Structures are given as structure tokens and as C-alpha cells.
Amino acid sequence: MRFHETDLKGSYLIELDEINDERGFFARSFCTHEFLIQGITFNPVQANLSLNKRKHTLRGIHYQDPPHEEAKLVRCIRGSIFDVIIDLREDSPTSGQWVGVELTDKNRKSIYIPKGFAHGFLTLEPDSEVSYLMSDHHVPGKGLGIRWNDPFYNIQWPAEPAVISDKDRNWPLVS
Incomplete structure (x- = not known):
């Protein structure tokens, strides 16, 4: 695994180290030891899967407030997404900043999102x-969100959402 820190301190874009032969390839997509080498303690307790039928479906931007924050390891296993994270940590030098990355079934990249971040994505093709992998359990009633088009963050999405839940469409504006 190759870890590339994003512009947001503590978040990483992760590439696989593929071992190829005539059968295809083998690669580790998660390894506690390799995460620890990077200074990351990540012990997943929950795995989630999201199927998104239509191109330009938007999910997010979600987070849980302390003490229920969740670190995440996110990968697109079919199709492609534009994945966005926002640093909400008040004591962080990158607080209030966002990063967007393309995760696809072809590039096989994943993104590690530390606790204290918000997360969302826009599908770039149907059936994505x-x-x-989540570090903490979801706590009903503790989930919060940021409106996908909040001018405070000015996220540069690659397209306008075609499908978005009422909840995600109506999160309050930060400003």
C-alpha cells in the first residue's frame, strides 16, 4: 500500500501495491500494520456498502459530532465517484478546507478520512x-450534515447532482 497525504492533514489517498501474474493480481486493501507505520490507528468495527443506481447521485456531506466521530476508509468498487472530505477539526491548520478525489473501480484508490471530517460523494456513472470501513458504530440521531452547495465551503463538484435526498438538500448553511 502506498499512502499519499492529501492537502488536509491526516487524510490519505491510498494506492494498492499489486502483485501481478497470469491470473491477475493480488493486493492488500487494508493492513493495520501499514496504517500504524503511517501513524494511523484505525480499527474498523463496521463495514458499509452503498449502491447508487443513477449517474450524479449525491450522498452527503455527513459527519457525527463528538464523541461519536467516525474515521472511514472509502473505496469505489464499481463505477466511479468524486469523493469530498472537509476538515471540521477546529484546532487543525486545514480546518474548513476541502479536498475532492476521484475514486474508481479502475484506479482502485481509497481515501482514509480521519475523525473530525465530513464526507460525501457524487457518482460519475450509473450503478456505482x-x-x-468505519472506526465507530453509527449512532442514530447523532448524524449531522453540510449542504453540498454551501457557499462557505465552495466545493467545486464536477456536475450538478441529479439525485439527492431531501435531507441532504436541506442541511442548514454554515453562514
Whole structure:
């Protein structure tokens, strides 16, 4: 696994180290030891899968407030997504900043999102599936969100959402 820190401190874009032969390839997509070498303690307790039928489906931007924050390892296992993370940590030098990356079934990249971040994505093709490993359990009623088009963050999405839930469409504006 190759870890590339994003512009947001503590978040990483992760590439696989593929071992190829005539059968195809083998690669580790998660390894506690390799995460620890990077200074990341990540012990998943939950795995989630999201199927998104239509191109330009938007999910997010979600987070849980302390003490229920969740670190995530996100990978697109079919199709492609534009994945967005926002640093919400008040003591962080990158607080309030966002990063967007393309995760696809072809590039096989994943993104590690530390606790204290918000997360969302926009599908770039139909039938996109997204797999998440989560550090903490979802706590009903503790989930919060940021409106996808909040001018405070000014996220540069690659397209206008075609499908978005009422909940995600109506999160309050930060400003």
C-alpha cells in the first residue's frame, strides 16, 4: 500500500501495491500494520456498502459530532465517484478546507478520512458501488450534515447532482 497525504492533514489517498501474474493480481486493501507505520490507528468495527443506481447521485456531506466521530476508509468498487472530505477539526491548520478525489473501480484508490471530517460523494456513472470501513458504530440521531452547495465551503463538484435526498438538500448553511 502506498499512502499519499492529501492537502488536509491526516487524510490519505491510498494506492494498492499489486502483485501481478497470469491470473491477475493480488493486493492488500487494508493492513493495520501499514496504517500504524503511517501513524494511523484505525480499527474498523463496521463495514458499509452503498449502491447508487443513477449517474450524479449525491450522498452527503455527513459527519457525527463528538464523541461519536467516525474515521472511514472509502473505496469505489464499481463505477466511479468524486469523493469530498472537509476538515471540521477546529484546532487543525486545514480546518474548513476541502479536498475532492476521484475514486474508481479502475484506479482502485481509497481515501482514509480521519475523525473530525465530513464526507460525501457524487457518482460519475450509473450503478456505482462504494465500500466503507468505519472506526465507530453509527449512532442514530447523532448524524449531522453540510449542504453540498454551501457557499462557505465552495466545493467545486464536477456536475450538478441529479439525485439527492431531501435531507441532504436541506442541511442548514454554515453562514
